[in-house]
Amino acid sequence: MRLFSVFLLAIACLPLSGCGVYSLSGASISGKTIRIQVFENRARYVSPTLNAALTEKVRSRILSQTGLAPVSTDNADYNLSGVITAYEVTVTGVQNTQIATQNRLTISVAVDFKNRPDPKASFNQTFTRFTDFSATQTLQSVEASLIDNIGAQLADDIFNKAFVNW
Numbered sequence: 412m413r414l415f416s417v418f419l420l421a422i423a424c425l426p427l428s429g430c431g432v433y434s435l436s437g438a439s440i441s442g443k444t445i446r447i448q449v450f451e452n453r454a455r456y457v458s459p460t461l462n463a464a465l466t467e468k469v470r471s472r473i474l475s476q477t478g479l480a481p482v483s484t485d486n487a488d489y490n491l492s493g494v495i496t497a498y499e500v501t502v503t504g505v506q507n508t509q510i511a512t513q514n515r516l517t518i519s520v521a522v523d524f525k526n527r528p529d530p531k532a533s534f535n536q537t538f539t540r541f542t543d544f545s546a547t548q549t550l551q552s553v554e555a556s557l558i559d560n561i562g563a564q565l566a567d568d569i570f571n572k573a574f575v576n577w
Contacts, residue, residue: 442488454498468562511546
């Protein structure tokens with residue numbers, strides 16, 4: 412029965428394979444190429460690996476879900492650039508009014524997305540995500556995993572805004 416269901420799904424998708432506009436997981440893509448520029452880091456506190464890690468998260472998410480070809484020219488169907496505007500740690504939990512128990516790493520990125528096939532879908536928007544961590548840990552000891560976690564969330568947000576029309 413399962414094999415039959417897979418076969419029916421494959422047959423149902425065949426008519427869509429030649430279309431210029433397609434949808435996978437809710438994504439709507441009418442172009443073929445994308446230029447994803449490395450995010451510039453203008454945050455007050457600069458983590459040396461943040462812009463490369465965040466750019467790669469966004470690039471991986473978009474390329475794995477869309478089938479778009481990455482290009483380095485200005486005439487791509489889609490052009491995505493961004494500026495990291497915030498990278499900050501704040502105290503979110505306090506015990507006995509003096510001892511910090513939780514900290515929060517917050518990252519914000521201002522994204523400029525140009526959609527040449529559908530200019531109305533272009534946008535400029537700031538995306539912000541955060542993750543809490545124990546105050547007993549130093550930022551340096553958990554920074555890589557926090558950036559990975561927040562980067563995945565930001566990549567999802569950016570991808571959804573750019574390509575998912577729900």
